[in-house]
Amino acid sequence: MTKKELVEYLYLNSEAKKSDIEFILSLMFDKISTTVLDGENVEIKGFGVFFQSERKARKIFSSISKKTVDVPAKKTMQFRASKSTEIHISGD
Helix, strand or coil: CCHHHHHHHHHHCCCCCHHHHHHHHHHHHHHHHHHHHCCCCEEECCCEEEEEEEECCEEEEECCCCEEEEECCEEEEEEEECCCCCCCCCCC
């Protein structure tokens, strides 16, 4: 599901304006991203946890250049779903 599809779903199942839904989702996604980038976890009870993880530096073989390439370590944002999450989508 894309952000556009999520906006459309929320619009069709609420009385809110599309522009308001887009604004609220953008605020929510921005806050989650900046919080995780600052090193904090974002936990939404019954949904899951957004957290930062670090990938170790590694070497890979490039099939294009036929050489071994060093890939530096980097931090990534990950999501772990809550164990109690049940997915129910109606109206499809």
